[in-house]
Amino acid sequence: MPVEPIRKTNRLETNTKTLTFMWEEERSTDGSKWKFLEHKGPVLAPPYEPLPGHVRFFYDGKLLRLSAPAEEVATFFAKMLDHEYTTKEMFRKNFYKDWRKEMTSEEKSKITDINKCNFTEMSEYFKAQSEARKQMSKDEKLKIKEENERILQEYGFCVMDNHKERIGNFRIEPPGLFRGRGDHPKMGMLKRRIRPEDIIINCSKDSKHPKPPQGTRWKEVRHDNKVTWLVSWTENIQGSIKYIMLNPSSRIKGEKDWQKYETARRLKKCVERLRAQYREDWKSKEMRVRQRAVALYFIDKLALRAGNEKEEGETADTVGCCSLRVEHIKLYPKMDDQEYVVEFDFLGKDSIRYYNKMPVEKRVFKNLQLFLENKQPEDDLFDRLNTSILNKHLQELMDGLTAKVFRTYNASITLQQQLKELTTDESIPAKILSYNRANRAVAILCNHQRAAPKTFEKSMQNLQTKIDEKQKQLSATRKQLKGAKTEHKASHDDRSKKKAVQRIEEQLMKLQMQATDREENKQIALGTSKLNYLDPRISVAWVKKWDVPMEKIYNKTQREKFAWAIDMAEEDYEF
DNA sequence: TGCGTGACTTGCAAATACCATA
DNA sequence: TATGGTATTTGCAAGTCACGCA
Numbered sequence: 001m002p003v004e005p006i007r008k009t010n011r012l013e014t015n016t017k018t019l020t021f022m023w024e025e026e027r028s029t030d031g032s033k034w035k036f037l038e039h040k041g042p043v044l045a046p047p048y049e050p051l052p053g054h055v056r057f058f059y060d061g062k063l064l065r066l067s068a069p070a071e072e073v074a075t076f077f078a079k080m081l082d083h084e085y086t087t088k089e090m091f092r093k094n095f096y097k098d099w100r101k102e103m104t105s106e107e108k109s110k111i112t113d114i115n116k117c118n119f120t121e122m123s124e125y126f127k128a129q130s131e132a133r134k135q136m137s138k139d140e141k142l143k144i145k146e147e148n149e150r151i152l153q154e155y156g157f158c159v160m161d162n163h164k165e166r167i168g169n170f171r172i173e174p175p176g177l178f179r180g181r182g183d184h185p186k187m188g189m190l191k192r193r194i195r196p197e198d199i200i201i202n203c204s205k206d207s208k209h210p211k212p213p214q215g216t217r218w219k220e221v222r223h224d225n226k227v228t229w230l231v232s233w234t235e236n237i238q239g240s241i242k243y244i245m246l247n248p249s250s251r252i253k254g255e256k257d258w259q260k261y262e263t264a265r266r267l268k269k270c271v272e273r274l275r276a277q278y279r280e281d282w283k284s285k286e287m288r289v290r291q292r293a294v295a296l297y298f299i300d301k302l303a304l305r306a307g308n309e310k311e312e313g314e315t316a317d318t319v320g321c322c323s324l325r326v327e328h329i330k331l332y333p334k335m336d337d338q339e340y341v342v343e344f345d346f347l348g349k350d351s352i353r354y355y356n357k358m359p360v361e362k363r364v365f366k367n368l369q370l371f372l373e374n375k376q377p378e379d380d381l382f383d384r385l386n387t388s389i390l391n392k393h394l395q396e397l398m399d400g401l402t403a404k405v406f407r408t409y410n411a412s413i414t415l416q417q418q419l420k421e422l423t424t425d426e427s428i429p430a431k432i433l434s435y436n437r438a439n440r441a442v443a444i445l446c447n448h449q450r451a452a453p454k455t456f457e458k459s460m461q462n463l464q465t466k467i468d469e470k471q472k473q474l475s476a477t478r479k480q481l482k483g484a485k486t487e488h489k490a491s492h493d494d495r496s497k498k499k500a501v502q503r504i505e506e507q508l509m510k511l512q513m514q515a516t517d518r519e520e521n522k523q524i525a526l527g528t529s530k531l532n533y534l535d536p537r538i539s540v541a542w543v544k545k546w547d548v549p550m551e552k553i554y555n556k557t558q559r560e561k562f563a564w565a566i567d568m569a570e571e572d573y574e575f
Numbered sequence: 576t577g578c579g580t581g582a583c584t585t586g587c588a589a590a591t592a593c594c595a596t597a
Numbered sequence: 598t599a600t601g602g603t604a605t606t607t608g609c610a611a612g613t614c615a616c617g618c619a
Contacts, residue, residue, distance in 0.1 A: 173609070181587080181610065227582065241581065242609085256583085305585095306613060315611080349612055350586055388577085391614070404584085404613060450587070455602070462602080525587070532585055555605070 032225045033252060037203045039158035039167070041210025041218075042231045042244055043151060045174035045193060048072045055125045058118035059111055069102040073190060076177045078122035085179055091188035095177055098190035158230060158246070159207075166247035167230065172199070178237045182316035182351025186237055198233045228252050238314065248531075249560035258564055261535040263400045264408040265575060271409065274397055275300065282363045288384035292393060294367050295321050295382050299406050302356065303445050305349060306387040306403035318347045321403070322387050327377035331368055340365035354447050411442045411533035416575045418442075419542050429510040431546050435539075435553060436517050442529045450525040463515045470508040477501050536562035537569035544571035 050068055057064055057074060066074060077086065077095055085091050096114040103111065111117065136144075155170045175193040178186055196216040203209060205223045212218050219233075231244035246252055267274075278300075281293030298304050299321050307320020319328065328346035335341040338359045348354045360368075371381055387403065394401040418438035423431060453459070477500050536554075540562070543550050554562060 169608075171608095179610085184610095229582075232581095238610095240611095243582075245583080260584090308613065310612095318611085320612085350610075352587085387614075402614065448586080453603095459602070528586055557605075 033228050034160050034225050035204070036162075036207060037158065037160050037225070037230070038207030039203060039210060039230050040155050041201055041212070042199065043155050043171045044196070044213065045172055051075065051122065051125065056121050058121075060113075060116040061118075064107075064110065067104050067107060070099065070104065070107050072175075073099045073102045074117075074119060075122055075126070076175070076190070078119040079126050080177065081119055081123040085187065088187065090183075090185065091177075094186060094188035095190070098188075102190070160246070160250070160252065163251055165250040165252075168245050168247045170244055172231075172233070173235075173242065180316060182318065182347060184316045185313055186315075189237055192236050194233050200232045202227065202230055202232070247560075249557075249563065254561070254564045257561075260408060261412065261537070261575075263405055264412055264535065267398060267401060267405050267409045268413065268575065270398055271300075277397070279363075282367055288389075290367050291371060291382045291385045292390060294364055294371070295385055295390060296394075297360075297364060299403050300410070302344075302358065303407050303410050303447075304354075305407070306390065308387045316347070316351050318349060318351055320348060320387075322382055322385055322390060324381040325377065326372055326375045326379050326381055329368070329381065331365065331372070333365075335359075342368065348447065352447065352449055407446060408533055408535075411446060411529055412535040412538060412575050414442050414445055415439065415534050416538050419538070423542070423546060425546075427506065427509065428548055428552070429513040431548050432552055433513045433517050435542065435548075436526065437520070439526045439530060439534070440520060440524055442534060443524045443526050446529055446533060448525045448528045449523055452522050456522060460515070460518065463511065463518065467508065467511045467515060470504065470511055474501070474504045474508055477504055530558070531561070535575050536565035537573045538575050540565050540569040541571050541573035544569075 048068065051071060057066055057071070077099070080086050092114055100108055100111075156167050157164050158167055159165070172194045173191070176191050178189045178191050180187045196212040197219055199212075199218050201210055201218050201221045202224055203221070204225065209221055210218075229243040229245050232241050234240070235242050248254070248257075274296075278293040278296045281289050282297075284290050284293065299306070305320035307323035309323055310318070319325065324346065328344060330343040330345075332341040332343065333339065335357070340362055341357055341359050342365070344354055344356045344358070346354055368381075371383075375383075391402045394403065394405075415438050418441045419435065422434040422437055424434070539553055540550075542548070543553055550559065550566065559566065
């Protein structure tokens with residue numbers, strides 16, 4: 001367990017309800033995460049409501065009335081009909097196979113070809129429903145909102161030790177069709193309905209236990225304070241366990257987050273030593289040491305993920321550093337005016353493409369050539385290495401060090417450097433642009449991409465229109481000001497005109513900054529790094545140093561998640 | 576040492592809430 | 598006062614990493 005740092009200040013948070021210094025409370029050393037835990041259990045998915053009689057399903061052009069279970073699964077497909085998913089062969093095949101399991105024997109004998117199924121009436125019906133929902137009166141909408149709020153109040157909170165905490169996801173996932181990312185072999189399979197009998201409740205013995213719905217029982221009620229989850233169940237697609245856990249604003253998550261950044265800061269202190277070490281290891285006599293050293297170099301330099309091995313055929317084919325294959329890199333002794341260039345091209349987490357060309361040192365290049373010798377494209381690049389070996393090595397180099405700490409460290413240090421480099425003492429919008437650019441540098445490093453928004457072009461146009469209008473307004477107002485001067489109008493009038501010009505100039509600049517920011521951000525996602533990789537104290541310090549309102553950088557949710565950092569960091573904080 | 580499993584973090588896209596504008 | 602565009606929230610899939618067992 002790393003030693004926790006000492007808080008710098010001791011100011012009271014005046015605007016938060018429950019969180020006063022909880023990140024300072026004593027922690028147990030025996031691995032227990034709480035002493036008392038009480039909650040109301042999960043909110044189950046609403047039961048299936050059969051379709052009204054007028055909504056029909058046709059098979060091979062003929063009307064076919066489906067049994068309720070078969071109909072329910074059919075509606076899952078119908079609801080996705082407009083999505084590209086439903087056109088994919090794998091999706092259709094998996095769906096059809098699972099759908100048949102829900103059919104009566106009569107249905108099974110009648111329905112033999114998914115391509116003869118006509119779901120359009122169902123699809124239209126759901127579209128109409130969602131349209132109707134949009135058209136509801138204000139009153140009706142308000143009612144729904146209030147009901148949701150009531151459920152949130154009842155099920156959305158728990159008591160952990162002395163705090164009332166927000167729960168992250170208190171609803172059980174409803175049944176539906178599994179949508180994997182990328183080329184997932186299980187896409188379209190039926191995600192079955194979770195019943196109370198599937199659910200494990202975790203709470204403290206001396207708490208009021210959540211009650212299962214009338215006539216049902218939980219699979220188990222346990223009292224395990226070595227874990228943080230409140231509810232769990234096993235999902236049927238991969239057989240993995242799903243959990244209900246606390247919101248990021250909670251003590252237990254905040255503390256863990258803080259600890260994560262402290263580990264990264266400890267890496268900062270010894271990273272040069274480690275770099276020297278792996279450079280030395282490039283020369284090692286042992287192949288496994290050289291592979292380890294080159295992999296670590298990639299992880300450090302390119303912020304690659306560790307790359308656990310995956311079960312073939314169970315998930316999409318994606319890789320990280322240790323699982324890179326020969327086919328994922330190309331070596332160029334010379335490329336343009338650079339020497340020893342490595343080209344990376346592979347699908348990473350969530351099947352996001354990683355493409356990069358990087359000149360490396362000769363020694364790395366020579367090692368890579370050696371690793372590639374006598375191998376097929378589908379062979380592992382690092383055949384003497386996996387994440388377990390790598391992490392064991394890292395653990396020996398520094399307590400608590402794992403591959404992902406490098407990502408956290410490099411992300412945070414990059415933000416800090418970039419902020420230092422980019423921020424100038426200009427207007428607030430200019431500072432915000434600098435901040436976003438620093439954030440962007442990190443997102444690019446970590447390969448956090450997004451699909452360009454569908455409305456991107458239009459949105460840029462809209463902004464440009466606004467800019468043009470503002471420009472016109474500015475020149476008009478300037479003209480007026482000139483006119484006023486020549487006519488020797490009252491100086492009072494003159495001054496207010498000057499002010500107006502200034503104001504419009506500011507507005508124009510703000511718009512231009514926005515446009516630049518948006519353009520640069522077209523395919524970059526800032527959220528993930530902001531939420532998971534950037535030590536929030538860097539941002540808090542920056543905000544204080546440059547007098548930028550906190551809410552320009554962190555929205556409400558983010559301020560709640562980072563309450564600990566906001567309380568802790570002063571303007572001189574150094575990561 | 577390898578492997579399966581459990582707990583927890585990270586990640587993108589879709590859904591929804593919110594707000595400015597016609 | 599509806600509309601449409603943006604910001605925020607939610608949903609849940611897909612990673613990482615430690616641990617226990619053979």
